[in-house]
Amino acid sequence: MARTPVWTSIADTLRAEIAARQYGPGDKLPTEAELSTRFGVNRHTVRRALADLVDKGILRTRRGAGVFVEAPPADYPIGRRVRFHQNIRASGREPAKKVLRTETRAADLAEARALEIAPGAPVVVYEGLSSSGEAPVALFTSIFPADRVPRVAEALAAGGSVTEALAANGVPDYVRRDTRISAEAASPTQALHLRVRENAPLLKTIAVNTLLDGTPIEYGITFFAGERIALTVAHDAPKESLD
Amino acid sequence: MARTPVWTSIADTLRAEIAARQYGPGDKLPTEAELSTRFGVNRHTVRRALADLVDKGILRTRRGAGVFVEAPPADYPIGRRVRFHQNIRASGREPAKKVLRTETRAADLAEARALEIAPGAPVVVYEGLSSSGEAPVALFTSIFPADRVPRVAEALAAGGSVTEALAANGVPDYVRRDTRISAEAASPTQALHLRVRENAPLLKTIAVNTLLDGTPIEYGITFFAGERIALTVAHDAPKESLD
Numbered sequence: 001m002a003r004t005p006v007w008t009s010i011a012d013t014l015r016a017e018i019a020a021r022q023y024g025p026g027d028k029l030p031t032e033a034e035l036s037t038r039f040g041v042n043r044h045t046v047r048r049a050l051a052d053l054v055d056k057g058i059l060r061t062r063r064g065a066g067v068f069v070e071a072p073p074a075d076y077p078i079g080r081r082v083r084f085h086q087n088i089r090a091s092g093r094e095p096a097k098k099v100l101r102t103e104t105r106a107a108d109l110a111e112a113r114a115l116e117i118a119p120g121a122p123v124v125v126y127e128g129l130s131s132s133g134e135a136p137v138a139l140f141t142s143i144f145p146a147d148r149v150p151r152v153a154e155a156l157a158a159g160g161s162v163t164e165a166l167a168a169n170g171v172p173d174y175v176r177r178d179t180r181i182s183a184e185a186a187s188p189t190q191a192l193h194l195r196v197r198e199n200a201p202l203l204k205t206i207a208v209n210t211l212l213d214g215t216p217i218e219y220g221i222t223f224f225a226g227e228r229i230a231l232t233v234a235h236d237a238p239k240e241s242l243d
Numbered sequence: 244m245a246r247t248p249v250w251t252s253i254a255d256t257l258r259a260e261i262a263a264r265q266y267g268p269g270d271k272l273p274t275e276a277e278l279s280t281r282f283g284v285n286r287h288t289v290r291r292a293l294a295d296l297v298d299k300g301i302l303r304t305r306r307g308a309g310v311f312v313e314a315p316p317a318d319y320p321i322g323r324r325v326r327f328h329q330n331i332r333a334s335g336r337e338p339a340k341k342v343l344r345t346e347t348r349a350a351d352l353a354e355a356r357a358l359e360i361a362p363g364a365p366v367v368v369y370e371g372l373s374s375s376g377e378a379p380v381a382l383f384t385s386i387f388p389a390d391r392v393p394r395v396a397e398a399l400a401a402g403g404s405v406t407e408a409l410a411a412n413g414v415p416d417y418v419r420r421d422t423r424i425s426a427e428a429a430s431p432t433q434a435l436h437l438r439v440r441e442n443a444p445l446l447k448t449i450a451v452n453t454l455l456d457g458t459p460i461e462y463g464i465t466f467f468a469g470e471r472i473a474l475t476v477a478h479d480a481p482k483e484s485l486d
Contacts (some may be wrong), residue, residue, distance in 0.1 A: 073425050080478040179476045182316050183426040183469030200468070201426035201444035224279035226426030226444070233422045233476055235323040 008038050010049035013203045018058060025071030026093070029059065046238040060227075065134070073230040074132065078205070080175045084130055084138075085161060093133035097161070101127040102153055103218055104146055104193055113161075114208050114219040115145045122146035124144045124153045126162075129193050136194050137229050148217060156177040166217065174217050180206040181231060184223070253282050253292035261301060261312055268314030269336070271377055272302065294302050307440045308377070316473040317375065321448070323418045327373055327381075330403060336376035339402070343382075343436075344370040345396055347389055354449075357451050357462040358388045365389035367396045369405075372436055379437050383465040391460060409460065417460050423449040424474060427466070437468045444469040 017023055030038070050067055053059040060070045074091040088095035106213045112119040121145050130138040142162060144152045148169075155165035166174060185199040194202070202223045203241050209218040224231070260266055273281070278289045293310055296302040303313045316335040331338035346368050355362040366386050373381040385405060387395045391412075398408035409417060428442040437445070445466045452461040467474070 075423070078476065078478075080480065176478045176479075178478060180318070180473050181424055181446065182473035183446045183467075183477070185442075185444050199428075199442060201428050203424065203426045203446075224426075230423050230425035233321065233424070235321075235419045235421060236479065237323065237418075 006039075006041055007045050007048040007052065009162045010035075010041070010046065011052045013039075014049065014053060015058060021213070023069050025069050026133060026135060027069045028065070029067045029069070030068065033049065051198045056063060057207075062135075063197070065195050068135070073226070073228055074137075075232045076224070076229045077088070077234070078176070078179055078207075079101075079234060082176050082207070088130075088137075091132065096131040098131070099126070099156070099159075100129060101125070102157055103154060107145075108142075111143050111219055115143070115216045117145050117151045124149070124156075126153075126156050135228055136225065138222050138224045139190055139193050140220060143219040144217065147185045148215070171211065171217060174211060177208045177210050177214075177216075183226070186223075190223055194223070196225050196227060201233060203229065205231070246278065248291075249282075249284055250288050250291040250295070251280075253284070253289065254295045256282075257292065257296060258301060266312045268312050268430070269317075269376060269378060270312045271308070272310045272312070285343045305378070306434075306440070308438050311378070314471075316469070316471055317380075318475045319472045320475045321419070321422055321450075322477060322478070325419050325450070326406060331373075331380075334375065336389055339374040341372045341374070342369070342399070342402075343372060344368070345400055347396060350386075350388075354386050354462055358386070358459045360388050360390070367392070367399075369399050371395075375471070378471055379468065381465050381467045382433060382436050383463060386462040388458065391458070405461065414454065414460060417452045417454055420451045420453050420457075420459075426469070429466075437466070439468050439470060446472065446474060448474070 014029070023029060032046050032050070036043050039046065050059060054061055057070055059067050061067055073233050076087050084097070085095045094114070104122055105125060106120045107115065107117055107123045109119050111123055112121065115123070124146050126142045126144070128140055129136055130140060149166060149171060150169065152169050155168040160168070165231045179235050182204045184202050184204050186194065186196055186202050188198050190202065191200060203226055205222045205224070207220045208216050209220065210216050257272070266272060275286050275289050279286050282289065293302060297304055300313055302310050304310055319330050327340070328338045347365055348368060349363045350358065350360055350366045352362050354366055355364065367389050369385045369387070371383055373377055373383060392409060392414065393412065395408050395412050398411040403411070425447045427445050427447050429437065429439055429445050431441055433445065434441045434443060441486070446469055448465045448467070450463045451459050452463065453459050
């Protein structure tokens with residue numbers, strides 16, 4: 001009888017540990033070097049075992065980040081109240097945001113229309129990367145009408161959430177009016193930030209948040225890594241059905 | 244002064260006609276043969292002019308279908324009432340559905356859970372391709388609990404819409420409960436049906452439709468061509484805000 005190759009027994013061991021949730025969905029596996037030491041084999045053998053589990057859809061390689069346990073896209077509810085930190089915590093992971101850029105500049109036509117301000121009026125632009133646990137999940141651009149929330153840039157630069165930054169500007173609450181959802185292929189820069197392959201499918205959302213009286217307060221464009229996030233919408237009964 | 248190449252003047256002419264809406268967004272251009280005859284040049288020259296307009300993002304080549312005027316993705320509203328024919332007509336195009344397959348078989352676990360029936364209970368599966376004007380826009384699979392709508396298969400086979408087929412089964416009205424939206428890369432078969440390139444980004448929706456009393460009546464999985472359709476959601480005020 002042919003001897004079972006060493007890599008298959010390593011693959012079987014890892015597979016059993018994943019099934020037992022020693023490594024859960026989305027978790028990072030130890031490095032090749034660490035696995036070599038643990039199993040007492042060379043890196044080539046470890047790589048063969050990992051490649052087998054990637055082929056089987058059990059693991060996924062993320063460029064520059066390592067090997068992770070495959071997980072179905074996490075649910076990200078969108079509705080009248082969408083709060084990033086809350087949504088990620090509900091999926092059992094730790095949310096984080098990294099500021100990539102903030103600037104104040106003149107609104108272009110699309111921004112002015114969405115925010116109901118004059119074209120050329122000042123807007124605060126906040127670009128960043130959102131993560132869930134160790135995985136980057138979304139690249140976002142939030143655009144605020146500077147005249148309505150004059151100190152929003154400082155609050156964001158200080159590392160607060162959008163909710164906190166708006167609260168610091170006298171906006172205790174805000175709601176989402178509408179969302180437009182499309183699918184686009186990741187550009188090289190987006191792929192690098194989101195750690196997906198170039199042309200990987202992304203979910204793009206364009207949303208407008210307003211004060212409770214309907215005044216637009218934020219125009220947001222977000223690109224979600226399609227392999228990590230699925231948007232969910234509950235279609236509530238409309239007002240007229242209450243009659 | 245260098246003489247302007249013939250192809251640039253053809254490109255300029257087509258561009259002016261597109262700007263004047265002689266060919267509107269999404270319209271098919273005449274064939275290369277027809278354009279050769281019209282401009283009195285060989286096909287190579289026509290091809291050069293078309294390639295230039297494709298590069299500029301003014302035209303788009305669709306595999307096996309011809310050359311089309313580039314159009315931004317059309318809005319497709321999703322909410323409590325989603326009606327395909329209505330949505331496409333609202334965008335000014337003619338809706339069409341082609342039946343790819345209908346069958347009756349046992350429900351798998353996901354289907355049984357969504358439809359709140361026993362695993363293995365009979366379901367009617369309806370697969371098809373939806374088009375907007377000349378462009379295929381969505382590949383869909385609709386799954387119905389056979390016991391609740393026993394004659395739905397005949398009605399669908401007869402070419403009716405889902406709304407008509409349900410009405411023929413004594414379901415005068417139905418509403419959408421929720422939608423899960425993800426982004427996936429087109430498989431070779433999906434790409435062929437939707438006339439997009441392999442791995443092109445698709446929007447995938449999973450939705451449950453119910454009777455007005457909440458009983459699930461349809462479980463639907465749809466893949467939209469990302470370059471042609473964007474989903475829009477209006478986030479209405481919830482019931483409690485009426486207090």
